Amino acid sequence: MLPIEIRPDQLADEMLQYSQKLGKGIENLLNASEIDAGVSPKTVVHREDKLALFHYEAPEGVKNRNAVPLLIVYALVNRPYMTDIQEDRSTIKGLLATGQDVYLIDWGYPDQADRSLTLDDYLNGYLDRCVDFIRDAHGIDRINLLGICQGGAFSLCYCAMHPDKVMNLVTMVTPVDFKTADNMLSGWAQHLDVDLLVDTMGNIPGELLNWTFLSLKPFSLTGQKYVNMVDLLDDPAKVKNFLRMEKWIFDSPDQAGETFRQFLKDFYQKNGLIEGTVHIGGHRIDLKDVTCPILNIYALQDHLVPPNASKALKGRTGSQDYTELAFPGGHIGIYVSGKAQKEVTPAIGKWLNERS
Amino acid sequence: MTDTASWTNEWMEMQQKYWQNWADASQRLFGQQTTPATAWGNAMEHWWQALAPAAGSDMARGFMDKMVEQGKFFFQMTEEIAGKMQGAAGQTDWTAAFENATASLKEAFSRLGAGDPSVHKMFAFWELPFDNWQRMASSLSPVPGDVLRNMPTEGMRSKLDRVLGAPGLGYTREEQGQYQELTRAAVEYQEALAAYLGFFSKMGVGSVERLQWLVKEAEQKKKTIGSAREFYDMWVQCCEAEYADRVMTDEYTELHGRLVNALMRVKQRMSVIVDEYLGAMNMPTRRELRTLQDRVQEARRETKRLRSELDALKKQLAGTAAAPAAAASPAKPAAPRKKAAAKARTGAR
Known part of the structure; x- marks a missing residue:
């Protein structure tokens, strides 16, 4: 018996089936022109420059709403509608169902006029004013924060600088140790001349980030994925879901140059978050200054932020109430998979409700 | 869309007949060398070229x-490997046939590393990471990302160094110097690109060994x-493992x-030259715009800081004004704490 046994007639049959799927699927593909994302009803309650602060409407039938609002701090990379990408795959919807009063920051698309925005402008400026807006609106001193990926690192820095404004902190797939041995992004960042990059480009183009992220698994993400898609082409709903994800993957805002410069050098190249060498607006960031309860969630198959990069938070803060949650999935699956809807958002809601 | 649907249906029927005929023939000619995958590829290309303009x-x-x-x-690759394996049917040791089939793959990867352009198309899959780079580089540049890909480098560097090292002469010597810098940066980029591609060709050989x-x-x-x-998925698995x-x-x-x-560095040298031209035409340069952007941002920071201080002062004043009034009025129940008030307003537990 040969280990590869594909007769010419079998191959021909497979080719015929592939063509038929493409032929039948073309209709579904062409009809799926309008791709929507961001499904839960929301209102813009605060704007500043390109930033918009959304407040999500409470769904009917949810009793026992948490009195302490929850602000989601998304990364500057990619767009925050990932958290609410479709009706049955929505972290925000799940959080609302647990009684959270949810706000979300959309940082917008920076252009060259935003080139000199610094981490200080983002964290002690935009983010702090959003937090103050919510505190004023609710007449409370402290709110809950949920930081996602880079937004989680931002949230940690913010909590260290403004501990009096945060009641509980949830970090999701958040890098803390930026130099774990399995961190591909970090390896690639070490030899970049970041000053040359930022001085030349001004802002860092989204295309450069897309290339970097696709390069993590190039054959799966730019080849095999499309072959797998052929099998789904006969289902219009699946086609639309796939295209929605595709839209999100390539919807990469440019990065404000000065913020990128500091983030790459201080966080990725110097590993300053755990070394205690990051300075933002005159504050030295010391994770020991983060004293509120922390729920740290990481994904076991995360190829962008390896689990060890997130787990490094344990024991490094000043919090007496630290909880970890490991999710059996990837960096994106933790928001959009069916399993995440059942496991992750209910766990966050329960943890927050017990502490607010 | 109706026209498209009808066209597609006709094409599907034609495909069905074509492949049925081919499958019948291949069964009769079992074991003989044919190239159906190439024919399939051509048919698909024609079909899609006709349909693509209508795609929304x-x-x-x-x-x-x-x-x-x-x-x-993946059909072409399977055909190549499976075809050679079919030749080994009936033999007890199939490994020689398989190694023969994969040896040609390895050899092609080596040619790829040596910059042989004839194998690029054949290895489009393996070049996915490189292709991604070219697309990205193109998006940042007025010239195509692969413009320097096949530029010869051997022996060129030393000659260029001599030319580029010569000092500029006369009235335009600064301009000559800028173009020399740009050319030097372009050569360095091309060398980096060649080294990058060479690394990928080594990875290709490693992937074949994993396979x-x-x-x-x-x-x-x-x-x-x-x-x-199944064979394609196995190949992807090998490539990703080797790559990782x-x-x-x-x-x-x-x-x-x-x-x-x-x-x-190439982009930076280009920007310097573009700025020189813009300045010569009395137009704002990028350098000047950045200076302005920095100054505006600094002024905005200051404005926001002042506004924040003003708001805090207003609140403080309002509190001071309210305090005597409260002291003068009859005693009232204590105001609820802020958190409790919030809970009350939101109907919380």
Whole structure:
């Protein structure tokens, strides 16, 4: 018996089936022109420059709403509608169902006029004013924060600088140790001349980030994925879901140059978050200054932020109430998979409700 | 859309007949060398070229392009390998046939590393990471990302160094110097690009070796790879595993940095020259705009800081004004604490 046994007639049959799927699927593909994302009803309650602060409407039938609002701090990379990408795959919807009063920051698309925005402008400026807006609106001193990926690192820095404004902190797939041995992004960042990059480009183009992220698994993400898609082409709903994800993957805002410069050098190249060498607006960031309860969630198959990069938070803060949650999935699956809807958002809601 | 649907249906029927005929013929000619995958690829290309202009969005069009392209790749590769394996049917030792089939793959990867352009198309799949780089580089530059790909480098550097090292002369010597810098940066970029591609060709050879190992393992476990798709998935698995191992090495991280830095140096030299021209035409340069952007941002920071202080002072004043009034009025129940008030307003527990 040969280990590869594909007769010419079998191959021909497979080719015929592939063509038929493409032929039948073309209709579904062409009809799926309008791709929507961001499904839960929301209102813009605060704007500043390109930033918009959304407040999500409470769904009917949810009793026992948490009195302490929850602000989601998304990364500057990619767009925050990932958290609410479709009706049955929505972290925000799940959080609302647990009684959270949810706000979300959309940082917008920076252009060259935003080139000199610094981490200080983002964290002690935009983010702090959003937090103050919510505190004023609710007449409370402290709110809950949920930081996602880079937004989680931002949230940690913010909590260290403004501990009096945060009641509980949830970090999701958040890098803390930026130099774990399995961190591909970090390896690639070490030899970049970041000053040359930022001085030349001004802002860092989204295309450069897309290339970097696709390069993590190039054959799966730019080849095999499309072959797998052929099998789904006969289902219009699946086609639309796939295209929605595709839209999100390539919807990469440019990065404000000065913020990128500091983030790459201080966080990725110097590993300053755990070394205690990051300075933002005159504050030295010391994770020991983060004293509120922390729920740290990481994904076991995360190829962008390896689990060890997130787990490094344990024991490094000043919090007496630290909880970890490991999710059996990837960096994106933790928001959009069916399993995440059942496991992750209910766990966050329960943890927050017990502490607010 | 109705026309498209009708056209597609006709095409599907034609395909059905074509492949049925081919499958019948191949069964009769079992064991003989044929090239159905190439024929399939051509048919798909014609079909999609006819249909693509009607495709609505760029996304849908790009999407279909990739599905057709990947289909062509994996059928052709399977045909190549499986065809040679069929030749070994009946033999007790199939490994020689398999190694013969994969040897040509290895050899082609070596040619790829040596810059042989004839193998680029054949290895479109393996070049996915490189192709991604070219697309990205093109988006940042007025010239195509692969413009310097096949520029010869051997012996060129020393000659260029002599030319580029010569001092500029006369009234335009500064301008000459800028173009010399740009040319030098372009040569360095091309060298970095060649080194990057060379690294990928080594990875290709490593992937083929992994494939050989996996196929042998399949035989030991009495498993049979029975479809092109299964074989393709195995190939992707080998490529990703080899890639993941190699891109974490110091050699690769240095190459990666060198490539991005070299592209940036080219862009930086181009920006200097563009700024010179803009200045000569009495138009605002990028350098000037950045100075203005920095000053505006600094002024905005200051304004926001002052506004914040003003708001705090207003609140403080309002509190001071309210305090005497409260003291003068009859005693009232204590005001609820802020958190409790919030709970009350939101109807919370």
